[in-house]
Amino acid sequence: MSTGIPPISTNLNIEATNIQTAPGVSLSDNQKTIVGSVLDLFAGRPSLPKLALWRDDATFADPLTIATGRERFSAQWYGLQQAFSEIERQHHSVTDAGNPILLDLKSRYVIKGINKEQTIQSVVAIHTDEQGKITKVEDKWDGKLPEGSIANVSSIFRLLSPVWWVNYYIAWAFWVWSFAWETRAWNAFRHLNAVTVPKIVSVPKTAEEDAKKGN
Template sequence: MSTGIPNVSPNLNLETKDLKTAPGVSLNENQSTVLRSILDLFAGKPSLPKLALWRDDATFTDPITVAQGRDRYAAQWYGLQQAFSEIERLHHEVTDAGNPILMDLKTRYVIKGINKEQTINSVVAVHLDSEGKVQKVEDKWDGKLPEGSIQNVSSLLDFARPMWWINYYIAWAFWIWSFAWETKKKMTADITAQAFRHLNAVTVPKLVSVPKNEEEDAKKGN
């Protein structure tokens, strides 16, 4: 299958076969391929070929993370497999074929271990560069993202690493807790939300193993 993007493996094995579009919305082949791959990612079905549709410096952002760069955004997608026992897509519809492409998405998640169930309604904005690769994906829960900014906390984590990484389960629990916390709308201060989003982006790559090649990817069932 041709992706319409140079130097990308044709072996995408996309599980999302059909895209639902609003009346009057028409997608070209590249847009369709990219969106189907992104829906697979949201369903907890990542793979290296799917992420090859993204730029190395691309960004994924939602209310609990701002993940820029391949190491960080790839960990977010592969982390879904480890964090959730169930992921069910309830609805999707592409509403705008511009740039960004806009898509309504409704997904049900069940968190492993605590069996917390949460349904997220999102407006997903997909920004493509001039070559048709993914430059940014914004997952806006209830159509919103936290506003403002805060300094990246990676330097603080480097300083704290000897204590922070004594127990990986503590850090893993942070990611799960931040998901549960945000879905209950308990992040009342914007600066707090921004701090957690950057902390999440630094934390998750330490906990999630991203395959280095297609052989490792296949062992994960991707």
């Protein structure tokens, strides 16, 4: 059955074409397209065609955010271009070609303004639907995500300054997650992050606007 997902060689302009796999793991052409596009997103190379491989109601989740819906997950990816001066993919390997596709990923980030380096090693789970579109991407730092009751506080904090929160996100989040990420307060912050980042990050509406960003 055709999934409607174009092969990696088409005009999606996917840069991550040399996809590494663990021994015994084989990807279909559609899966190579999906994995390549996700690797580009993690490298700070988003584009509207790559994000068109996601469903409108898809979710991106990591220890810092739970972003559901196109406006929110798109802002997270375009936000990487604004938050980091350097992103270096140091290692990747697809370990499971099922659903979800599992990907070991190690990346080095340099935070703009303070030139602070942080290396993140994670397990990325890519979930797709029957048509092959992405429904969820989970970025599990050290193989884990916060668990437990999650409070959606977006309506409470809409009036807070998003600039304050994005500064908090950039300057502190990498350092406090290790001991705070399993608390309810931290899960509330993840939802708040998803709400405030789209207010700060400009996501292009057209191919022309996308091209101006170098994508």
